[in-house]
Amino acid sequence: MEAALAFADACPVTFVEVAERVLDDAYRLAGYVLGDASEAEDAVQEALTRSWQAWSTLRDQDRFEPWFDRILVNICRDKLRKRRRVRLEELNDDLVVYVEDPFRAALARAEVDKLMPVLNPDQRIVVGLRFWRDLSLQQIADLLGVPLGTVQSRLHYALRALREESERTSGAGVVSAEARR
Amino acid sequence: MNEKDLEKRLHSVIDGPQPSAPPSLRNFLHELPETSSRRSGPLAWLRGVAGGFRGLVSPVPAVRRAEFAFAVSAAVVVGLVGGGLLMSARQHAAPAATPSLASETATAKPTPRRSVAVGLPQYKFMLKNITGFQWAGILSTEDANDKQAMPVAAVSMKSGGYVGVSSDEFGMNGLVFSQDGIYWNWDPPTVVDPAGLTLTSIATDGKGQLVVVGAAEASGGTKEGRIYTSTDGHNWTAVANSTTLFGGTAIRSVVHGPTGYVALGWNDGDPASRTIREWLSTDGVHWSLASGIPIVGTGAYALPIGSGYVLSGSAQTASLDQPNIWYSSDGRNWLRAKWMNQNPVAMGPILSATVTSSSIVAIVKTADGSGTKLLQGTPDGTSWTEVTAPNEPSLGSVGSIEGPAGRLLVATAKVEDGHVYVSTDDGENWSIASNLSTFGGAPIGQTVLQLGVNSTGQSAKVLCYGHPDYLMGVWLGSAAGV
Numbered sequence: 001m002e003a004a005l006a007f008a009d010a011c012p013v014t015f016v017e018v019a020e021r022v023l024d025d026a027y028r029l030a031g032y033v034l035g036d037a038s039e040a041e042d043a044v045q046e047a048l049t050r051s052w053q054a055w056s057t058l059r060d061q062d063r064f065e066p067w068f069d070r071i072l073v074n075i076c077r078d079k080l081r082k083r084r085r086v087r088l089e090e091l092n093d094d095l096v097v098y099v100e101d102p103f104r105a106a107l108a109r110a111e112v113d114k115l116m117p118v119l120n121p122d123q124r125i126v127v128g129l130r131f132w133r134d135l136s137l138q139q140i141a142d143l144l145g146v147p148l149g150t151v152q153s154r155l156h157y158a159l160r161a162l163r164e165e166s167e168r169t170s171g172a173g174v175v176s177a178e179a180r181r
Numbered sequence: 182m183n184e185k186d187l188e189k190r191l192h193s194v195i196d197g198p199q200p201s202a203p204p205s206l207r208n209f210l211h212e213l214p215e216t217s218s219r220r221s222g223p224l225a226w227l228r229g230v231a232g233g234f235r236g237l238v239s240p241v242p243a244v245r246r247a248e249f250a251f252a253v254s255a256a257v258v259v260g261l262v263g264g265g266l267l268m269s270a271r272q273h274a275a276p277a278a279t280p281s282l283a284s285e286t287a288t289a290k291p292t293p294r295r296s297v298a299v300g301l302p303q304y305k306f307m308l309k310n311i312t313g314f315q316w317a318g319i320l321s322t323e324d325a326n327d328k329q330a331m332p333v334a335a336v337s338m339k340s341g342g343y344v345g346v347s348s349d350e351f352g353m354n355g356l357v358f359s360q361d362g363i364y365w366n367w368d369p370p371t372v373v374d375p376a377g378l379t380l381t382s383i384a385t386d387g388k389g390q391l392v393v394v395g396a397a398e399a400s401g402g403t404k405e406g407r408i409y410t411s412t413d414g415h416n417w418t419a420v421a422n423s424t425t426l427f428g429g430t431a432i433r434s435v436v437h438g439p440t441g442y443v444a445l446g447w448n449d450g451d452p453a454s455r456t457i458r459e460w461l462s463t464d465g466v467h468w469s470l471a472s473g474i475p476i477v478g479t480g481a482y483a484l485p486i487g488s489g490y491v492l493s494g495s496a497q498t499a500s501l502d503q504p505n506i507w508y509s510s511d512g513r514n515w516l517r518a519k520w521m522n523q524n525p526v527a528m529g530p531i532l533s534a535t536v537t538s539s540s541i542v543a544i545v546k547t548a549d550g551s552g553t554k555l556l557q558g559t560p561d562g563t564s565w566t567e568v569t570a571p572n573e574p575s576l577g578s579v580g581s582i583e584g585p586a587g588r589l590l591v592a593t594a595k596v597e598d599g600h601v602y603v604s605t606d607d608g609e610n611w612s613i614a615s616n617l618s619t620f621g622g623a624p625i626g627q628t629v630l631q632l633g634v635n636s637t638g639q640s641a642k643v644l645c646y647g648h649p650d651y652l653m654g655v656w657l658g659s660a661a662g663v
Binding site: 016020024027028031032041045048049052102103106107110111112127132159162166167170 | 183192196199
């Protein structure tokens, strides 16, 4: 066993190898959080670039995934913030070829795509990590480096905002508002 | 809807098969240099055992060439509307089949593969990659404080990221930087020379050297051409003896081709009597004035091609017998091109051109300047013919990329008609890629296109930028599946 460990110690594990293992999950996390496959690819590329540059600073290789996820989530947050400054509009085009975005499609199937814009970037990230990465609240807090209470609060307000938006868009909000008059 | 229903609905997003990372992303990862490999510890080894002894049996892949830069095989083309003034700034025109911008050493920082955005002061540009023939638009807010910097010409840096020459309607001019090619640092633009000058064009040799050109205001309102070199985009060195070399002429464009840099310059004033001057350099540091430039008048357009350079402008002696296009293997000795198997065509200078694997496709002004024509040249630029495409639009700017299924040309219209046009047969036939009229109009006129494809050719990335209704805009599209 000692010989095997020594041999393993001598075998360099490359960045590519460890990153490959998390690539699909990372792409899905970015895809659902951003709601856009192209943006997700951008974000993961960016995260790969940044993590590659900082690879030598990672002390514990077994912590690669949460380390990488944190980088990715920060990039997604930046993208979501910038999205609030620049208006991104999908064009209703005569498309020669239409390629369906799997993330938009999944969000649309679940009928939450129209609700997500009401969330701020931090809320959207918490929702993504909780429901689409299936992390516990404590795991989310660890990943984001924020107190557990902050995660609980963000999730609470996110769900409330989603519910309100759902009611508003389904007309219930309008009816109740009219009924109140 | 109660909370439980909402949570159920949110959970249902990930019901069913889940998307995997696309091949282009996987390829990007596998092209990362592996100099940052680490030694694994015992835990990693044990994980390797659990994972099928991967940690033990996987050979360390050979160091891969770090061809991070996706191809920007189309040139950066910059034009100024109205004045007839043309500027250009190009990467070395990569032959169509070799789209990579640069090879980087294994220690260089990787740059995410994206196209570099360019534009005009009037027409702001950005970039984006996307898959499919889908087009999307980004409009910035009208808040001036929110305006993003956008370069009028840009190149990728060997060290990663991009550097561009930026200029806005308020006269701010300088270098701007971007890590991702989308968001550019603007506030304030980096000044190359505190003495003050206006930068107009940037080029790179693809090996780490950057060259910017421009002009300083001299006493009496005359222009003094200036050229600066840098390897990091931040520290710039002025070419020695600038006043002697470039004095009296504003330098408008620089390109890098097979034998080095070619810079073109001219001064404002009556276009009919303008003198076009050309300077050459093999290293970007030492420049000489070329004496044989055959054009005069309304500006000049230079395009690097695989065998040298193509030049366009007004001929010193007007003649219909030959096109207003010249070719050269060294940028110094110019030979006039010929018409190929057809009657002469009256034409003005090239507005925009792109090199494909089998030809050069150029948009030229009509002789009276009122419209455009489409020309196709042989890859060496020696022979040209007019392309009369069915329903040929009046195009303003063209770019090309090598997509997964071949060469794709993308062009914008000279007039605002709400369309972006694409061609897969070197301009013989054009179709409308997307109707952008709902978005305030497509990019128009001298709009610059910048196209790129990643080095694996897995997905082509197309972008073009415009300035509809005085809002900055970007139109995104791609050529996957073309």
